Amino acid sequence: xxxxxxxxxxxxxxxxxxxxxxxxxxxxxxxxxxxxxxxxxxxxxxxxxxxxxxxxxxxxxxxxxxxxxxxxxxxxxxxxxxxxxxxxxxxxxxxxxxxxxxxxxxxxxxxxxxxxxxxxxxxxxxxxxxxxxxxxxxxxxxxxxxxxxxxxxxxxxxxxxxxxxxxxxxxxxxxxxxxxxxxxxxxxxxxxxxxxxxxxxxxxxxxxxxxxxxxxxxxxxxxxxxxxxxxxxxxxxxxxxxxxxxxxxxxxxxxxxxxxxxxxxxxxxxxxxxxxxxxxxxxxxxxxxxxxxxxxxxxxxxxxxxxxxxxxxxxxxxxxxxxxxxxxxxxxxxxxxxxxxxxxxxxxxxxxxxxxxxxxxxxxxxxxxxxxxxxxxxxxxxxxxxxxxxxxxxxxxxxxxxxxxxx
Amino acid sequence: xxxxxxxxxxxxxxxxxxxxxxxxxxxxxxxxxxxxxxxxxxxxxxxxxxxxxxxxxxxxxxxxxxxxxxxxxxxxxxxxxxxxxxxxxxxxxxxxxxxxxxxxxxxxxxxxxxxxxxxxxxxxxxxxxxxxxxxxxxxxxxxxxxxxxxxxxxxxxxxxxxxxxxxxxxxxxxxxxxxxxxxxxxxxxxxxxxxxxxxxxxxxxxxxxxxxxxxxxxxxxxxxxxxxxxxxxxxxxxxxxxxxxxxxxxxxxxxxxxxxxxxxxxxxxxxxxxxxxxxxxxxxxxxxx
Numbered sequence: 001x002x003x004x005x006x007x008x009x010x011x012x013x014x015x016x017x018x019x020x021x022x023x024x025x026x027x028x029x030x031x032x033x034x035x036x037x038x039x040x041x042x043x044x045x046x047x048x049x050x051x052x053x054x055x056x057x058x059x060x061x062x063x064x065x066x067x068x069x070x071x072x073x074x075x076x077x078x079x080x081x082x083x084x085x086x087x088x089x090x091x092x093x094x095x096x097x098x099x100x101x102x103x104x105x106x107x108x109x110x111x112x113x114x115x116x117x118x119x120x121x122x123x124x125x126x127x128x129x130x131x132x133x134x135x136x137x138x139x140x141x142x143x144x145x146x147x148x149x150x151x152x153x154x155x156x157x158x159x160x161x162x163x164x165x166x167x168x169x170x171x172x173x174x175x176x177x178x179x180x181x182x183x184x185x186x187x188x189x190x191x192x193x194x195x196x197x198x199x200x201x202x203x204x205x206x207x208x209x210x211x212x213x214x215x216x217x218x219x220x221x222x223x224x225x226x227x228x229x230x231x232x233x234x235x236x237x238x239x240x241x242x243x244x245x246x247x248x249x250x251x252x253x254x255x256x257x258x259x260x261x262x263x264x265x266x267x268x269x270x271x272x273x274x275x276x277x278x279x280x281x282x283x284x285x286x287x288x289x290x291x292x293x294x295x296x297x298x299x300x301x302x303x304x305x306x307x308x309x310x311x312x313x314x315x316x317x318x319x320x321x322x323x324x325x326x327x328x329x330x331x332x333x334x335x336x337x338x339x340x341x342x343x344x345x346x347x348x349x350x351x352x353x354x355x356x357x358x359x360x361x362x363x364x365x366x367x368x369x370x371x372x373x374x375x376x377x378x379x380x381x382x383x384x385x386x387x388x389x390x391x392x393x394x395x396x397x398x399x400x401x402x403x404x405x406x407x
Numbered sequence: 408x409x410x411x412x413x414x415x416x417x418x419x420x421x422x423x424x425x426x427x428x429x430x431x432x433x434x435x436x437x438x439x440x441x442x443x444x445x446x447x448x449x450x451x452x453x454x455x456x457x458x459x460x461x462x463x464x465x466x467x468x469x470x471x472x473x474x475x476x477x478x479x480x481x482x483x484x485x486x487x488x489x490x491x492x493x494x495x496x497x498x499x500x501x502x503x504x505x506x507x508x509x510x511x512x513x514x515x516x517x518x519x520x521x522x523x524x525x526x527x528x529x530x531x532x533x534x535x536x537x538x539x540x541x542x543x544x545x546x547x548x549x550x551x552x553x554x555x556x557x558x559x560x561x562x563x564x565x566x567x568x569x570x571x572x573x574x575x576x577x578x579x580x581x582x583x584x585x586x587x588x589x590x591x592x593x594x595x596x597x598x599x600x601x602x603x604x605x606x607x608x609x610x611x612x613x614x615x616x617x618x619x620x621x622x623x624x625x626x627x628x629x630x631x632x633x634x635x636x637x638x639x640x641x642x643x644x645x646x647x648x649x650x651x652x653x654x655x656x657x658x659x660x661x662x663x664x665x666x667x668x669x670x671x672x673x674x675x676x677x678x679x680x681x682x683x684x685x686x687x688x689x690x691x692x693x694x695x696x
Contacts (some may be wrong), residue, residue, distance in 0.1 A: 023691070024687075024691035027686070027687035027688075027690060027691055028684070028687045030683040030684075030686070030687055031679075031680050031681070031683040031684035031687060034676075034679045034680050034683055035680050038676050038679075038680070079663075079665075127663075129575075129663075141575055141576075141659075143656075143659070143663060145476070145652055145655070146476030146477065146494060146574075146652050146655035147476065147574055147655075148574040148575050148576075148659060150575055150576040152576060159576070161576040163480070163572075163574035163575075163576070164476075164479065165479055166479035166480050166483070276577055276578075276660075277577065277660070279577065279578070280576050280577070281578065283480070283483055283484075283571075283572035284483040284484075284567075284569075285482050285483035286483070286572075
């Protein structure tokens, strides 16, 4: 400070010009240094915080799967970050508005309806908060900009509250029920359970070291298809070493690149959440939609309060869709059904519409005839000219092969 | 040299006096009062609009969740008008007012030919600059509180008050709601410190008050537009306006601190970088006006 103090009071004289110029320039070192330190901190802190993989006793894959199965975490609260990149067109910030807008306006349902919100999770990055206290009380909240969507299960009540529109959805479940399947899959545990159900001899399951997730030491379980031809590259599940709770679930496609689905806790606590977390009374003036009311009008409302969920397994899915048959086994299984219609005409035959649809997919030929393959990063679908549809998490070639064999 | 030493010895009281006179000059200006008046009018307009729109019992914002944050809750609880008003003014009105005051701080004095008289007083340039920045920060706080208090008054007049539902669906008492509203106002005021420092830096670059204000407000608009372009998403976390709406996270239960702390850290960084840049410029500048 001292050498500069004189500058505070006087203007530099003519003779001091070069020295003063240097001194002036020297002052800009301060903001530049501040910026440099900030940049270094932003760059280095994550690197320092990543203190390497924790040392945990060796464990076999079978033991680890058993640990997950035995995991009986009943009380937890935490923050979950979910990133999905299915390779669908990126609509940026529009997608939530479009999705909820379409549902709201189209069917006259409430934006607080759980199914209206589930579509939002299908692309982009979202932050969820989860809290659970026993089988009867759970809460999942989707954090939005200056708003939140909460799904609260407390005893026999299921409440959905959309703070943006101030609307409430109410349904009921049997008090005895209360299995977690009633909620849409949101936590890494839900995803892990779906995957471990399908483990069979076409799958390789290994323990791949350890990692730190949400500040907790965890084992990494890697599930990979043994067969080639699947679009699934690997599924990595980080399992908390103490409680056996899956903390992070990552599905990477065989084609490489970023994960298709990445769900993980960024913060987790196994303390009992405050009871008030699960208390919900509709705020004054909020519009309440009872499940099954007219105007709700959606097909899944068969069972009250049941949120839509991912099909438990391929068999369930097959039962759900009439005439659906499975070809192949394990990871390479392909679902097929006959639309009974004309099918999708390929490029040259289909006129303008066909040309447009055809341009979205790739034309393929095989023993089955001609068809169009529509691809995302995970799921590929083949629609043939004679109206058959083949869908699976397999590559285009495997899909064509399955169609040929199924002929 | 000895002159400077004397100045430093007499400093604490002198600085306070300088700060007080700066505050008085700033808040006595018609321009400042007009800015505050416009800010106070925003909640009145929003409140009356919501009142008229929901007079027939329909939900605010068409029930579809359009409009500024929290607007659909305003009819049930007047306290939400505070949050709505802050959410409506934070993107533009508040920072624009701050940009005007900050841009004028040094350049305005230079423009009016009063800067050299300020420097004749034995305060030193660093101290003068610090006082100017403190005044701008005080304006940030006052402007935010004007919006909040006006919104609270309008909300209490037009809508019922009482227990409120957080956006997470839990209920909190009115007293806690008020406390959170105050905390939100403080966070909003703190969100403006980055713009304030930026404006002060711009203000030291030119001798024209109008140019400094226009540049600051122009930068503000540019950053807001860039923040909307998805292709630049890698840069977004470094824009001073990026986390502004995170103040709404204070209405979650439990409070979600991640973005709030990011916002405050970012504002501190902007204040440090542009504050020191303003210092580097101002203490080495030839004052000719």
